[in-house]
Amino acid sequence: MRVLAIDPGFDRLGVAVLERGEGRERLMYSACLGSQRGTPLPERLHELGVALAALFKTHQPTHLAIETLFFNKNVKTAIDVAQARGMVLYLARAAGAIVCEYSPQAVKIAVTGYGKSDKASMTAMVRRLLPEAPTLAQDDEYDAIAVGITCLAHVGRGR
Amino acid sequence: MRVLAIDPGFDRLGVAVLERGEGRERLMYSACLGSQRGTPLPERLHELGVALAALFKTHQPTHLAIETLFFNKNVKTAIDVAQARGMVLYLARAAGAIVCEYSPQAVKIAVTGYGKSDKASMTAMVRRLLPEAPTLAQDDEYDAIAVGITCLAHVGRGR
Numbered sequence: 001m002r003v004l005a006i007d008p009g010f011d012r013l014g015v016a017v018l019e020r021g022e023g024r025e026r027l028m029y030s031a032c033l034g035s036q037r038g039t040p041l042p043e044r045l046h047e048l049g050v051a052l053a054a055l056f057k058t059h060q061p062t063h064l065a066i067e068t069l070f071f072n073k074n075v076k077t078a079i080d081v082a083q084a085r086g087m088v089l090y091l092a093r094a095a096g097a098i099v100c101e102y103s104p105q106a107v108k109i110a111v112t113g114y115g116k117s118d119k120a121s122m123t124a125m126v127r128r129l130l131p132e133a134p135t136l137a138q139d140d141e142y143d144a145i146a147v148g149i150t151c152l153a154h155v156g157r158g159r
Numbered sequence: 160m161r162v163l164a165i166d167p168g169f170d171r172l173g174v175a176v177l178e179r180g181e182g183r184e185r186l187m188y189s190a191c192l193g194s195q196r197g198t199p200l201p202e203r204l205h206e207l208g209v210a211l212a213a214l215f216k217t218h219q220p221t222h223l224a225i226e227t228l229f230f231n232k233n234v235k236t237a238i239d240v241a242q243a244r245g246m247v248l249y250l251a252r253a254a255g256a257i258v259c260e261y262s263p264q265a266v267k268i269a270v271t272g273y274g275k276s277d278k279a280s281m282t283a284m285v286r287r288l289l290p291e292a293p294t295l296a297q298d299d300e301y302d303a304i305a306v307g308i309t310c311l312a313h314v315g316r317g318r
Contacts, residue, residue, distance in 0.1 A: 086245035
């Protein structure tokens, strides 16, 4: 089982590749992809899509993990995230990966055991669970790793 | 110049292929694609994406025409349309097509000359401009044809 986890967006798109190793989860790769601000949205989607397609090819994930969409903030942002997310889901299925979706709360519970953890607690716990995680990365990268941890926990338990 | 025009959605996704023929626009193909209700969203996106990728391959469009997103209705619907739209934009650029976006008002003006036309006037005018258009089709198919007409008009005029 190998998970490609994604925190979708245009300005920053977090990605992480995780595996269940011997006894514990291992982080194989993580990064924060960006696309050129100020260029038209189709170009930005394409730039991100090409990079993601390469990641699917390189890492051959069996699962794609991603958060469910939330609509409680800025609608414009939600719409942009949704457009990136649609492309991600398509690429995942085109690459033969099983798509696993988790609510933000489920991710917090999987990582810290508490559904209302703040960003700092989440980041601290991600680093504790995965010592190979980068020590200084952007939130989007930690968010992707957290979704990946969630997927390994859920699928490992048959959920 | 050949345009693939799309009205994005999950339940129904309207598609149309138009060309500028001798003296007037010609409709080469139009349809309303659907995806299986009740199946998970990633499956539905994949089903639609595979069908769209085949259309890009068959018709080799130089342009992809699509409406800009509007957020004034149901947010859930807007989010779903946005996810389908993101996939469409990615597929278009992956196929080398130039993406052209038009506001709903611009489409109405291009087809009827009036920015607040209702559905019935739009459909009537689409059939008048393109006698080869189907006489009984779903709104989404006519919507796609209308966006295609808009693209031919704008790009033809260098806009």
